[in-house]
Amino acid sequence: MTNQNQKQSAQDIKIPWRNRILTRTLVLLLIISLIPILLIGGAAGYFVGKDAKKKAEDSLVTTVSDITNLIDNYIIDLTKDMEFIASHIDQKDVFSKDNIRLLSAFTSSHRDIQTIWVTDNEGKDRVLFSHDRMITAADFEVDTQSPVSHPRDKGLVWHGTKRNMFGEYLVIASIFIMAPWQTQSAGVMFFEIRLEDIQNILKRIGVGKTGYAFVVNKSGQLIGHTDRSLVLAGTDMTFHPEVKLMLDDRSRDFKPHLSPHKDVSGKALLSAYQRVTPLRWGVVVEQKKSEVYQMRNRLIWLTTGIFTALILLVVPLAILFSLKLTHPIKKLFETTRKLTGGNRDARAEIAKNDEVGAFAKMFNQLIEFHQKSERIIVEEREFSNSLISSMQDGFSVLDSSSVRILVNNAFCQMTGFSREELIGVGPPQPYWPPEEYEEIERTFQKTLQGEFDNFELTFMRKNGERFPVIISPSWIKDKNGNIISYITTVKDITERKQAELELQKREQLLSSILDNVSIHIWDFDGEEYSYLSKSYCEYTGIDSSLPLTIESWTECVHPDDLPTAVKIWQEAWEGKKEHDNYFRLKSTSGEFRDFWCHAIPIFDKGGQFSYFQGFNVDITERKKAEEALRESEANYRELVENTNCIILKYDNNNKITFFNEYAQEFFGYHKDEILGKNVMIIVPEKESTGRVLKTLPKDILESPEDYTENINENIRKNGESVWISWRNQASRDSKGNVIGNLAVGQDITERTWMEKELQETQKELDIIFNSVPAMIWSKNSEGKYLRVNKTYCEAVGLSKEKILDRTDYDLYPTDIADQYSKYDQEVINYRKPVSGIEESHLKPSGDYGWSLTEKLPYYDAEGAVVGTIGFALDITERKQAEEQLKKYAAALEKARNTLEQKVQERTQELKEAHNALIRKEKLAVLGQLSSGVAHELRNPLGVIKNACYFLNMKIKTIEDEAVKDNIKIMSREISTADRIITDLLDFARIREPIRQATDINQLITQTLSKSLIPENITVSTDLPEGMASIAIDPIQTSQIFLNLIENAVHAMGKGGNLKIATKVKNGITEIIFTDEGHGIPKENLSKIFEPLFTTKAKGIGLGLSVSNSLAKANGADILVESEEGKGSRFVVRFGEWSSG
Amino acid sequence: MRSWKIALIISAAFIITNLSACEQAERDSEAKKTEKPYKVAILLVSDMYLPLSAEGLKQGMLELGYREGTDVEYIIYNAEGDTAKLPLLARKIVDSSPDVICPSIIPAINAVRKTATDLPVVFLESMYPVEFGVVKSLTRPGANYTGVSNMTGPMSGKRLELLKEMVPDIKRVAVICNPDNRVSKLSLGETKKAAFRLGLELEVYLVYKHEEVDEAIARVASGTADALVLNPDFMIFSRLDKIAAMALRKKIPTIGIDQTQVKTGILASYGGGLKEIARQAARHVDKILKGHSPAEIPVEPPRRYKLYVNMKTAEAIGVKLPEEILHQAAGYYR
Incomplete structure (x- = not known):
């Protein structure tokens, strides 16, 4: 309980936040480090800011001063130059060329001087120089805006400013034209000066990004500004407080001022202003405050940033440092907390050389020491516990109030109560039997009085069973002698008590056995029998109550055995030796039975002979059995000796113990030679078959059941090897252990040799069988394969296992199997061989092969046909060669025929080529001729046509119809002639087609509309919609159609349908033209496309030829089919490539 | 060690962000300008103005910090001497709604005016902006038009005077005038007045078409004039090469309006300089792009009037330039 309390309290220890060492250290460090940083930072920021502000303001003042100085200097320079000019000008002729030249030179360095004019003494104004005005122009007209008035002062007078049409300010100055040494002036010279240079000054001196500078004249008008537009717009700056201040200030010495104010939009500005002394103009520089103080702000930012960063740097560093400082202490605390929390392995791992480190080390050592002590206590406790628990006696400890505080397992087992049932229990204990309470209490009281004897008590098990115990009490006292606990060892003596009882019983049993047993026991001290067992007395009829001397024995012994028995006894008596004696004793019934007597001399403690104790055992029955055995053995031996088998026996050590006569004779050893020898004398180490026999005898002994029958080679004495078939029988002792082997052998040497030869013959036959190049097999009457050779297997590509015991139907396709089976049946039925069969067989590749087969009947020993035997030769290759030969012969025949045909074809081609050549020549001539003739003919035809037309007009008044008809005929014939000419020309010069996408149906319709179709001819069209356009020359194609239509019309002279x-x-x-005309004779069909071929009276035979040529040019063919009398069918086929 | 490094990195990062925040604040104020390139459409009457007005404006803009491509895009519409094309081009410009329209001379300005656009217009050269009604007044233009006026027309008399100063012997002066161009006509009036004052005779050749300019040049060549004054007109200026060649061949001293003309062989020029004026107009464009109204931006005169002379030509035509002229000249071509 106390330990738990301790744990609890340690867990509960919570250090308040502010009390933690770490926190305190951290806060302290922070305060210490931050104070100087903040102080320095604040100071630095203040000084930097102050300095920067001053610098910025100074810079603005410097700017205004610079501008003012520049303007001052500009005006002073200008003034001096103007004074110089005025004093150096030629006064005699003010307007002279030289003066003008001087002014030109002067103005080339003062380009701001716009105009110079002079008012002479007569009051006449004249321009002497101007950038924008003609000096030769009329008198100078003073601008109404001009502030110019005649000066009274002889020196340079600034008249003020005026604006030109653009709003620019011009400054006007005047000076008397007068040399210093003269008193009279020639007039007044006026200068009109533009302020471009001032504008340039303002522009040149930049005032940051937001700043600007401006100049005002003495009346507050803006005469110069960084932004020129404001000047041109004419701005009155008197509203500006600084400008007003400046204008109002009349003092000569005006210092540059700085003042903050706000612009129209409310932005804070800083203005610096100064006065241009000679003209009392004012210069103002204004800049946004933010820009002016930009640098300062930036510095403040930077400083703040740096110090913030420093703080940020210091804080983590402080944390790190304090952590480093307090970490060991925290660790110690944590370790202690863990230790008190029960974690005994916790250690303060602090590798430091300072006090904390040393403390941690000592702390750790202390814990180690403490732990070690604890371990020892635990070990000792465990030792005593294990001791107590391993005690076989019960062990229990009671406290001073007799309550049990400890009990061991043995006690629990003994009483049958569990530890829980016993611990903490006071008297009366549950294992006290109620009837024994008093006795136990008494014993306990004795113990209290210091009597530490062992007490025998009776305890009770949980199941109520009582058991005797011996208890050995003791007690432990404290320093003052007070008893603090009682220790009791309890021993269960049930077994001991039982053993005592058992012993008593045994003694009783023994004496009753001794009395009843058929073994006679006696004690004889040399004079008298001190003890005779009851059985002895009963057997011999001696009264044991009488004193019995040696005679009582000799009277009972068979007279034949007496001398020997007495002799043995006397010898033994004298020598006081343990001895055996054999004799017959007479029973009460007078029967003598055989006894074996064994007597032992008994000596007293002092070594003095006391008496002989002996016992007589009835061995009559054993003797009889021995007798019978001896007899049976003799019989057996006779049997073994006289048998024709080898019989031998050998023991565990392979020693031959028996070797019968036959064996002796067979092996050539005499009995004496072989008995006791190792059985390996007749067994070779290695058999002629190669079998090792070295361990054979031993193996037989080790596993006799595996060797009940065994054939092996043996050796005779003369070294001859013999084969013997052995039957082995293991000899066992009474426990069943093998102690030897009985082997019975039969000589089988001859049989073995025969078998060997047979095997070899069989082997040879097999080799032949398998290596013959012919397929060989045998089948039974059901057609199942019995044997097949290797060649067969290879030929059909099946393994032997797959073939055997299967029929042809299992192995091959039905057609092949049928074929095989047919011949098999023939052989079986007719019992005759069949030879020269050409059969096909299935090759492993799946092809059919050919074989030449012979089949024989298969006779068994009785001569019955039990199957077939077959031989076959693979003749596939031969067959193939034959086939090939046939093929070659056929090919040869075919080639011969082809050759003939080729010759004929070539001849035909030659003929055709010849014809084509002739036709070509014909065409070439025709081409030349036709174009010439056609051209020549066309002209006269035209004239005739016109004549006809004229005549036709005229004859309207003539009544004679014949004339009219003839003229019509003429007209028609002219048309025909014209058509022929056209054909001719077309034929002569077929132009290159101009292909374009054409709707073929539309083209047909158009062509039809152009054609002249007589009334007796009907035209039907089948033009499906939605046909794709094809790329052809529409004009040429139309001509093809026209020709075909015309031909059709001509063919149908008697009418019909096209x-x-x-x-x-x-x-x-395809475009198909089908007519119902007279058709084309077969012989003409091939000629119709030839030029100049015609059957028509009025044609020259060019129409179809031209059409064909046009079709070819357009990538088309014209096909024709015709039947005389029924009509013709022309098909125009446009190839695929022309579509599109 | 690791904690040290982390602490250092944190503090360094803090300082950097602090500083960059300061910089960023400043940059924000000026960054607005470069959000997207401004579109400035330039309308030119002929190729002649390409190296003058267009280049001058670009130069001026660049000086004010506008980089071509990134800050500002120029779309140049050139009528290539064909005034008939101008209305169409002007319409195109207005339809493309640029930030500022910059027509070069009065025909181009008039073409823009005909579209009645509200878009701000900065003219790169206008001789009589008030007379032509482009602006209400020079100091307060009052509408969406402003720019730089070069006063070349009003200075026509001054040019004749300068010519007389350079070659005092001249008696008859030839002037080619395009009466269809009002500027040309007004300039002729100035020239006439000046001729009267200077006691010179004028030979006036009126031209209406391009072809007639060549005829006029031929006539000047074969005529009796001993000097030639070139008054502003884009049509006449398009034959400047021929005029210069003729003047050199016939040894006729000629005065023009722009230094580029002197470059081609004319004896002298006097005026504000087309390129300079366009460069000056860049400030107007800048102000408009910064949100000022054109109505409030005064029309500016040229900064300076400059006299340029071609010494080579002077020598070739046998003119000895007087000293005062040489003093006045802002530049010589040798």
Whole structure:
């Protein structure tokens, strides 16, 4: 409980925030570090700001002073120059060329002087120089705005400013034209000066980004400004407080001033102003405060920034430092907290050489020491606990008030009560039997009085069973002699008590056994039998109550055995030796039974002979059995000796213990030679088959059940090796352990040899069977394969295992299996071999091969046919060669035929080429001729046509119809002639087609509308909608159609129907013209496209030829089909490439 | 060690952000200008004004801190001497709604005026802005037009006077005038007045078309005039090469209005300088871009009138320039 309290209190210790060392240190450090930083920062900021402010203001004042000085200097320079000019000008002729030249030179360095004019003494104004006015112009007209009046002062007089039309201010100055040494002036010279240079000064002296400078004249008008527009706009600056102040100040010495104010938009400005002394103008420089103090602000910012950064730097550093400082202490605290919280492994790991580090080390050592002590206590406690618990006796401790505080396992087991049931329990204890309370209490009282004997008591188990115990009490006293606890060791003596009881019982049992057993026991001291067992007395009929001497024994012994028995006894008596004796004793019934007597001399403690104790055992039955055994053994031996088998026995050590006569004879060893020898004498170490027999005898002994039958090679004495078939029988002792082996052998040497030869023959046959290049197999009557050779397997590509015990139907396609089975059946049915069969077989590749097969009946030993035997040779290659040969022969035949055909074709081609050549020549001539002739003919035809037309007009009055008809005929014939000429020309010069996307149906419709179709001919069209346009020359194509239509019309002289259809098939556009005319004879079909071929009376045979040429040029073909008497069908096919 | 580094980095970062915050505040005030490039449309009557007005304006703008491409974009519309094209170009300009329109001379200004646009217009050269009604007054233009006036027309008399000063022997002076151009006509009036004062005879050649300028030049060449005064007119100026060549061939002293003319071989020029004026007008554009109303920005006169002479020409035509002229000259071409 106290320990727990301690833990609790340690956990509860919470250090208030402000009391923590770390916090206090931190705060202290912060205060210490921040104070100087803040002080320095504040001071630095203040001084830097102050200095920067002053500098900024000074800079503004400097600017205004600079501007003022520049303007002052400018005016002074100008004044001096003007005075110089006035004094050096030629007064005699003021307007002379020389004066003008002088002024030109002067104004070239004072370009602000716009105009110079002179008023002479007669009051006449004249311009002597001007940048914008003609000096030759009329008299100078004084501007109404001009403040000019005649000066009274002879020196330079500034008249003030005036504005020109643009609003620019011009300053006017005047001076008398008079040399210093003269008294009379020639007139007054006036200067009109632009303020461009002042403007330039203002512009040149920049006033930051927001600042500007301006100049006002003495009446407060803006005459110069950084922004020129404001000057031109004419701004009155008298509203400006500083300007007003400046204008009002009449003092000569005006110092530059600085004043803050606000502009129209309310922005804070800082103005610096100064007066231009000679003209009493004012110069003002204004700048936004923010810009003026920009640098200062920036410095303040920077300083603040740096100091903030410093603080930021210092604070973490202070934290880090204080952490470093207080961390060990905190760690110690934490460690202590952990320790008190129960974590005994906690240590203050502080690797420091200072006091804290040393303290931590000592602290750790202390904890180590404490822990070590604790460990020792625990170990000792554990030791005593284990001691107590390992005690076999019960152990219990009671406190001074007899309440149990400790009990061991043995006690619990003994009483059957659990530890919990016993601990903390006072008297009466639950294991006290109520009937024993008094006794126990008494014992306890004895103990209290210091009597520490062992007390025997009876305790009670939990199940109520009583058991005897011995308790050994003791007590522990404190320093003052007060008993603080009682210790009791309790021993369960139930077993001891039981053993005592058992012993008593045994003694009783023994004496009853001794009395009843058939073994006779006796004690004899040399004179008298001190003890005779009841059985002895009963057997011999001796009365044991009488004193019995040695005679009582000799009287009972068989007279035959007596001498020997007495002799043995006497020898033993004299020597006081333990001895055996055999004799027959007479029973009460007079029967003699065999006894074995064993007697032992008994000596007293002093080593003095006391008596002989002996016992007689009835061995009559054993003797009888021995007798019988001996007899059976003799019989057995006779059997073994006379058998024709080898019989031998060997023991665990491989020693031969038995070797029968047959074996002796067989192996050539005499009995004496072999018995006791190692059995390996007749076993070779290695058999001729290569089998190792070295361990065979041992193996047989180790696992006899594996070697019940065994054949192995043996060696005769003469070294001859023999084969023997052994049957082994293990000999076992009474416990079943193998102690030897009985082997019975049969000589099988001859049989073994025969078998060997058979195997070899079989092997050879197998080799032959498998290496023959022919396929060999045998089948049973059901057609199942019994044997197949390697060649067969390879030929069909199946393993032997897959073939055997399967029929052809299992292995091959039905057609092949049928074929095989047919011949098999034939062989079986007719019992005759079948040979020369050409069969196909399935090759591993899946192809069919060919084989030449022979099949024989398969006879069994009785001569019955039980299956078939087959041989086959693979003749596939031969067959293939034959096939190939046939093919070659056919090819040869074919080639011969082709060659003939080729020759014919070539001849035909040659003929055609020849014809084409002729036709070409014909065409070439025609081409030349036709273009010439056509041209020549056209002109006269035209004249005739006109004549006809004229005649037709005239004959309207003539009544004679014949004349009219003839003229009509003429007209028609002229048209025909014209058409022929056109054909000719077309033929002669077919131009390159101009392809364009054309709607073919539309083209047909157009062409039809142009054609002259007689009334007896009907035209039907099948022009499906939505056909794609094709790229063709529409004019040429139209001509093709026209020709075809005309031909059709001509063919249908007696009337009929012309059908025109279009269709698109696989990208090919077809236009089909079908007429019902007379058709074209077959022999003419090939000629119709030739030029100059015609059957018409009025044609020259160019129409179709031209059409064909045009079609070719447009990427089309014209096909024709015709049947005489029924009509023709022309198809114009436009190839795929022309579509689009 | 690691904690040290972290502390250092934090403080360094703090100082940097602090400083950059100061800089940023300043930069914000001026950054507005460069948000997007301003669009300034320039309308020119002919190619002649390309290196003068357009380049002058660009130069002036650059001096005020406007970089071409990033701060300002110039869209130049050039009628290439064909005044008939001007209304269409003016319409195009107005439709593209630029920030400022800068027409070069009065035909271009008039074309812009015809569109009745409210967009601010800064003319790069206008001789009689009040007379032509472009502005109400020079000091307070009053509407959306302002710019620089070069006074070349009113200075026509001064030019004749200077010519007489340079070559005092001249008696007959030829003037080519395009009566369709009012400036040309007004200038002729000035020249006439000056001729009367100077006691000179004038040979006036009126031209209406480009072809007629060539004829006029030929006639001047074959005529009796011993000097030539060039009054402002873009059509006549387009044949400047021919005039200069003729003047040199026929040894006719000629005075023009701009230094570029002197470069081509004219004896002298006097005036505000087209390029200079355009450069000066850049300030007007700047003010407008900064939000000032054109109505409040006074029309400015040229900063200076400058006399340029071509010494080579003088030598070639046998003119010895008097000393006072040489004093006055702002530049010589040799």
